[in-house]
Amino acid sequence: MTPDIRRRVDRFCQRFGIELPILLAPMAGACPVALSAAVASAGGMGAMGAVLSTPAQIGHWMDDFRRQSHGPAQVNVWVPDPPPVRDAAAEAATRAFLQRWGPAVPASAGDAAPADFDAQFDALVAARPAVASTIMGVFSAAQVSRLKAAGIAWFACATTLDEALQAQAAGADAVVAQGMEAGGHRGAFVDARAEAQTSGLFALLPRLADRLEVPVVAAGGIGDGRGVAAALLLGASAVQLGTAFLATDESTIAEAWKQALPAAEPEHTRATRVFSGRLGRALDTAYVCAAEAADAPRPQPYPVQRGLTAGMRRQAQADDRLEAMQAWAGQSAWMARRGPAAGVVRAMWQQAQALL
Template sequence: MNPLIRQRVDDFRNRFGLRLPILLAPMAGACPVALSAAVANAGGMGAMGAVLSTPEQIGQWMDDFRRQSDAPAQVNVWVPDPAPARDAAAEAATRAFLEHWGPPVPASAGDAGPADFDAQFDALVAARPAVASTIMGVFSGEQARRLKAAGIAWFACATTLDEALQAQAAGADAVVAQGMEAGGHRGAFEAARAEAQMSGLFALLPRLADRLDIPVIAAGGIADGRGVVAALLLGASAVQVGTAFLASDESTVPDAWKQALPAAEPEHTRATRVFSGRLGRALETAYVRAAEAVDAPRPQPYPVQRGLTAGMRRQAQADDRLEAMQAWAGQSAWMARRGPAAAIVQAIWQQAQALL
C-alpha cells in the first residue's frame, strides 16, 4: 500500500478503534443490532440510524449492541428542518392519490412531526456510543461541547464543500462525503437545495480531502474493494457502506427488497421525494414512477409526506410488495451480496488489499 494512504488509514483506524476502515452506513430501520455487530466484529464500525427512534430505543440499541460486540458503533441523528408550510388542498390530493397504493389515508396522517431532537441527543450522550453522527445539518456549539466532554466523536454528513466546512468549523471530528450515488436520504443541509447538490462522490471527495483539516469518510456507491481503493486514492481515510449489506443474512429488510437489489442497474434507482418529502434514492418501483409522473400531485414537504405515506409503506412491507415499498438503494445495488455480513466485509477488504 502507498505509504501516504497507509498512514492516513492507520491514523483513522487507531483514533477510532477500528481494524478496518469500513463503516456500516446508519440506515434507519435497516441496521438491526445483529448486522451492526457482525460488521463491527469483522473489524469495522456498526451503526444505528436513529432518525425516528425514541430516547429509550437509542439506549436499548446500544445496550443490545454492547452485548454482542465490544467494537465501536455510531448513532446517527437527523438535525430537524424548520416546520413546513401546510397546504390542506394539496394534502387532500396526495391522500387521494395514495389510496390507489395502500389503505385509506386519514387527514391527521399529515400531522406527523419530527422526533424530539433534544431528547434524542440527551439519550445519545447517556448511551455513549463511540461516535455520534449527523445528517441534514450540524450540532449546536453546546451540543458539540457536551459530546467532547463525554468522549464521543462526531461525524457530520456533507454533500458540498460549504457544508463540510460548516461541519469542520462547528467541531466535527470527521466529515462523511455523501455522493449522489448513495441510497436513502440526501444529507443536504437545506431541503430545497438537495436536487441542486447532486455531486458524484469522486468529484466531491478529492475537493473535501484537499480543503479540510479533518478526516473524510467516503459514502455513496461503494460496495466492493474497487470502490474502497478508489476512495482511498482520492483522499478518504475510510469508507461508509450501506446498500451492499441490505441483502446480507443479518439484514431484516423484506425479501422482495433483498431480491430486487442484484437485478437493479444503476439507472434503476431514482432520487425522489415521494416517500418522505425529503430527497432520497430508492429503487424505481411502479409507485415511484406513478408518483413522479407529471399528472401526479407533488410530494408534500417533510415530514408531512412521510406521515401521509406511512400506511402505504407499512402495508407494502407487511405484504412483501415491492411496488409500493420504500426500498432505499444506492446506485451500486447490483453489487449487494447474500451471505453473512462478516464475510461481505472480509471480501471487500481482501479485494481492496489485493488492488492496493
Template sequence: MNPDIRRRIDDFRHRFGVELPILLAPMAGACPVALSQALANAGGMGAMGAVLSQPQDIGWWMAAFRAGASGPAQVNLWVPDPPPPRDAAAEAATRAFLERWGPPVPAEAGDAAPADFDAQFAALLDARPTVASTIMGVLSTEQARRLRDAGIHWFACATTLEEARQAQAAGADAVVAQGMEAGGHRGAFDAGRAEAQMTGLFALLPRLADQLDIPVIAAGGIADGRGVAAALMLGASAVQVGTAFLAAEESDIPDAWKQALADSEPEGTRVTRVFSGRAGRALDTAHVRAAEAGDAPRPRPYPVQRGLTAGMRRQAKADDRLETMQAWAGQAAWMARPGPAAGILRAMWQQAQALL
C-alpha cells in the same frame, strides 16, 4: 500500499477504534442490531439510524449492541428542519393519490412529527456510542462541546464543500462525503437544494480531502473492494457502506427488497421525495414512477409526506410488495450479495488491499 494512504488509514483506525476502514452506513429501519454486531466484530463499525427512534430506543439499541459486540458503533441523528408549511388542499390530493396504492389515509396522517431532537441527543449522551453522526445539518457549539466532554466523536454528513466546511468549523471530528450515488436520504443542509447538489462521489471526495483538515469518510456507490480502494486513493481515510450490506444474512429488510437489489441497474434507482418529502435515492418502482409523473400531486414537505405515506409503507412491508415499498438503494445495488455480513466485509477489504 502508498505511505500516505497507510498513514491516513492507521490514524483513522487508532482514533476511532476500528480495525478496518469500512463503516456501516446508518440506515434508519435497516440497521438491525445483529448486522451491526457482525460488522463490528469483524473489524468495522456498526450503526444505528435513529431519525425515527424515540429517545429510549437509542439506549435500548446500544445496550443490545454491546451485549454481543466488542467493536464500536455510531448513532446517527437528523438535525431538525424548520417546521413545514401546511396546505390542506394539497394534502387531500396526495391522500387521494396514495389511496390508489394502499389503505385509506386519514386526514391527521400529515400531522406526523419527528422525535424530539433534544431528547434524542440527551439519550445519545447517556448511551455513549463511540461516534455520534449527523445528517441534514450541524450541531450547535454547545452540543459539540457536550459530545467532546462525554468522549464521543462526531461525524457530520456533507454533500458539498461548503457544508463540509461548516461541519469542520462547528467541531466535527470527521466528515462523511455523501456522493449522489448513495442510497437513502440526501444529506443536504438545505432541503430545497438537495437535487441541485447532486455531485458524484469521485468528484466530491478529492475536493473535500484537499480542503479539510479533518478526516473524510467516503459514502455513495461503494459496494466492493474496487470502490474502497478508489476512495482511499482519492483521499478518504475510510469508507461508509450501506446498500452492499442490505442483502446480508443479518439484514432484516423484506425479501422483495433484497431480491430486487441484484437485478437493479445503476439507472434503476431514482432520487425522489415521494416517500418522506425529503430527497432520497430508492429503487425506481411502479409507485415511484407514478408519483413522479406530471399529473401526480407534488410530495408534501418532510415530515408531512412521511406521515401521509406511512400506511402504504407499512402495508407494503407486511405484504412483501416491492411496488409500494420504500426500498432505498444506492446506484451500486447490483453489487449487493447474500451471505454473512462479516464475510462480505472481509472480502471487500481483501480485494481493496490487493489493489492498493
C-alpha cells in the same frame, strides 16, 4: 498500499477504534443490532439510524449492541428542519393518490412530527456510542461541547464543500462525503437545495480531502473492494456503505427488497421525495414512477409526506410487495451480495488491499 494511504487509514482506525476502514451506514429501520454487531466484530464500525427512535430505543439499541460486539458503533440523528408549510388542498390530493397504492389515508396522517431532537441527543450522550453522527446539518456549539466532554466523536454528513467546511468549523471530528450515488436520504443542510447539490462521490471526495483538515469518509456508490480502493486513492480515510449490506444474512429488510437489489442496474434507482418529502435515492418501483409522473400530485414537505405514506409503506412491507415499498438503494445496488455480513467486510477489504 502506498505509505501515504497506509498512514491515513491507520491514523483513522487507531483514533476511532476500528481495525478496518469500513463503516456501516446508519440506515433507519435497516440497521438491526445483529448487522451492526457483525460489521463491528469483523473489524469495522456498526451504526444505528435513529431519526425516528425514542430516547429509550437509543439506549436499548446500544445496550444490545454491546452485548453482541466489543467493537464501536455510531448513532445517527437528523438535525431538524424548520416546521413545514402546510397546504390542506395539496395534502387532500396526495391522500387521494396514495389510496391507489395502499389503505385509505386519514387527514390526520399529515400531522406527523419529527422526533424530539433534544431528547434524542440527551439519550445519545447517555448511551455513549463511540461516534455521534449527523445528517441534514450540524450540532450546536453547546451540543458539541457535551459530546467532547463525554468522549464521543462527531461525524457530520456533507454533500458539498461548503457544508463540509461548516461541519469542520463547528467541531466535527470527521466529515462523511455523501455522493449523489448513495441510497437513502440526501444530507443537504438546506432542504430546498437538495436537487441542486448532486455531486458524484468521486468529484466531491478529492475536493473535500484537499480542503479539509479533518478525515473524510467516502459514502455513495461503493459496493466492493474496487470502490474502497478508489475512495482511499482519492483521499478518503475510510468508507461508509449501506446498500452493500442490505442483502446480507443479518439484514432484516423485506425479502422482495433483498431480491430486487442484485437485479437493479445503476439506472434503476431514482432520487425522489415521494416517500418522505425529503430527497432520497430508492429503487425505481411502480409507485415511484407513478408518483413522479407529471400528472401526479407533488410530494408534501417533510415530515408531512412521511406521515401520509406511512400506511402504504407498512402495508407494502406486510405484503412483501415491492411496487409500493420504501426500498432505498444506492446506484451500486447490483453489488449487494447474500451471505454473512462479516464475510462481505473481509472480502471487500482483501480485494481493496490487493488493488492498492
